[in-house]
Every structure is written in structure tokens, then in C-alpha cells.
Amino acid sequence: MIKNLIKKELILYFRNLNNVFLPLIFFFLIISIFPLVLGPDKLLFDNIIPGVIWITAILTTLLSSNNFFRDDYNNGVIEMYLTSSTGVELILFLRIIACWLFTCLPIILFMPLVSLLFDISFEDSFVILITLLMGTPILISIGIFGSALTLGLARNNILTPIIVIPFYIPVLIFSASAIDSVSLGLPYDMQLFILMALLFLILPIMPYLLKYTLELSINN
Template identity: 35%
Template sequence: MNIYLQTLKRDLRVAIRNPSSVLNPLLFFVISVSLFPLAISPEATTLSQIAAGIIWVASMLAVLLSLNALFHHDFENGVLEQMVISHHSLPLLILSKITAHWILTGIPIILLSPLLGLFLFLDSGGIKVLMLTLFLATPSLSLIGAIGASLIVGIKNSGMLLSLLILPLYIPILIFASSAVSQAQFGLEITGQLYFLATILVVSLMATPFVSALALKISLE
């Protein structure tokens, strides 16, 4: 666990020294959401009905935009190779890096979502459920994305390939998360959607560190 915390602190320090890698996806998130009323309709009724989908699509794309940096820096300076051949648990090290990614990307998205929800005329009940779905599912976005990032590490200009690998896996999360918010706005039951998102999180948390570790070993051979 000590190496987990050391790796987590190191990744957070690296991100602080290079703030653009953190700020760019968040700026993309805010700008994307802000443009939708201009493209669709400024009417409150229309925007409130599609607010959850807008924020969730923008969240997914922002996370996707940040995934290239998950292993890229460590690959370029040789740290990733040292992690693979070290005596420390590679899945634990990967989980630490994913945690840092979620802290730097997922948590800011969760904190920004109420303001963007108000901007899109989402009611207070919808905003609460939106934050809950983001809290449950943004870790899954980072975990699932880490598998794709580990498969393409070392490949130049791999953004499009990463999108093709990961976006189909994000679709169930998008469907159930936006559905939960929409149903909450009408006072309907959302337990099923939340259970589904929680199940994805648990499965991703259990499987991703080991799958990513195997993918990194194959990619670095």
C-alpha cells in the first residue's frame, strides 16, 4: 500500500507541474456543454430534457481526451518499463495511476456538473442524481479507459485508435446514467440504473488492474 500512495503522490505532483494536461480536458468539458444551447435551442424546457445527455457525453469525451497522458509520460522517460520489471505489484501501481487520473479528471467534472446543470435548467433533483451517477461512473470511465491506454502505449498519434477501442465500452454507462437522471426528473424509480452503474464499477475495479498489467507487458515487449 505504501508504493500505491507513493505512486499516487508522484502522479499528482507531475500533473501539478504540467497543469495543461489537467486543464485542457476540463476546459473542453465546459466549452462543449456551453455550446449546445447555441446549436439546439435556448428554451429552458428543451435544454432541461436533454441536459443529462449533454453533460454525460461531454464528460465521456473529456475523460477520453485525458487518457493519452495516463501512461504516455512514464513511457517516454522509461518509468513505465521500470514499473513492469520491478518487484512491486504492477496491478497495484496501475490502480494508483488510475486513481490519480480520476482525482484530476473525474472529481473536477463532478464538481463542475451542478453549475453546468443549472446552466442547462436542470432541476435540483436532477442535479443530485447527475452528481450521483458521475460519482459512480466516472471511476469506471477511468478504469475502462486505462485498458485502452495500456494497449496503445508507445503508438504515435493514437488518439483515434483509443477512441475506437474505448467509446463502444462507454455506451452502456452513458445510456444508464443519462436514463437515471431523466427518470429522476419525472419522479420515477432509478434504483436499477444505479445498481447497474455500481456493478460496472465493481467489475472494472476488480478486472482492470490485471488486464492493463497484462496489456502493458505485451505492449512493451
């Protein structure tokens, strides 16, 4: 069964490859806008580029999770989720993982290229990559949660980010602090462990939370 479900998720993403490429293109476009706006100041850039990468990652996850359940809602698939006699938590969990695999992982895979473009040192870019690897699944699941929360409302394009961004703050604080520490030559493993703890806290409870939220937002 689980094999079947994974196959279905993969089929869905492979049929809509623009869902995979568009976030990637968006990521590179936003990243490349910053030098145009800020001018060729190398010193300034070395300081802000980790932050720029993180902000861009946030925008991308917001964009790709914003309308996560919209089609399912319009097609009535959500109603089937709610009246299903088998637990849908597994399906929801796989959907979160699939969404991360196809929208965030490509960005992380292209990070070496970004490091090269902006001349980030190896150690810095390694930490950025690790924080992204642990942070983006959290961001994606919170974003999906936000999209489930606003499902019943019409015209909610801006509302979801407004609800979701405050919940991004803990992840941001610890990733930024890890990146800061490494550029100052301090140990950074504490921040990474906290990020990991957040990840392992949020991923298992998210499917249950999502199911409950879907029930609420259909019910209103």
C-alpha cells in the same frame, strides 16, 4: 511505501496543473457550445441537457486518458514497470485513482454551477451528479485500458477512442436510464446499483488487466 506512492502521484499532478484545468475548461467550452448551436429553445434543452452533460463528460475522459501512458512509454518507465520485482498493480491502481481525482472530480464539483446555468431541477441534477460520480471512474479506467492497448502503435490518436467507446455503452445506458426515470418520477435506485456493481467489478481487475496489456503492447 503506499504513502510515498500517493505523494508521488500528487506531486506529478500539482507540477502539471494544466492537466487539471484544461479538462475542466474543455468541459465548459463544449457544454456552452450546445446552446449556440441549438438555439434558445427551453423545452428542447430541458430534455437533452442530461445527455449533453454525459457526452461532454465522455469527451473529457477520452481526452485525458488518451495519452495516459505515452510519456512513460517514451521515457522507458513502462519497461521499469515490467521488470519490477514488486507488483506494479498497486502503482497502476493509484494512477487510475489519481487520474480520476484530478480530471473528473473537478468536473463533478462544478456540476452545481452547470445545473444553475441550464436551470436543471434539484432532483435531476442530483441524479446526474451521482451517475457521474459512479460512471466517470469506469470511463477513465476503460480509457486508460485503451491507451495501454494502443501503446506500441505509432499515431494512434483516433484509434483509442474507436476501441474504447463501445465499452462505454453499458455505463451510458444505465446512467441515461436513471436520469430518465427520475424525470418521469419513477424509482431509479436499480440503475444506480448496477452502475455501482460495474464500478466495483472494473476497478479491482483493471490494474491486473493493465499490467497484462502493457506486457502485450510492449512485446509486439
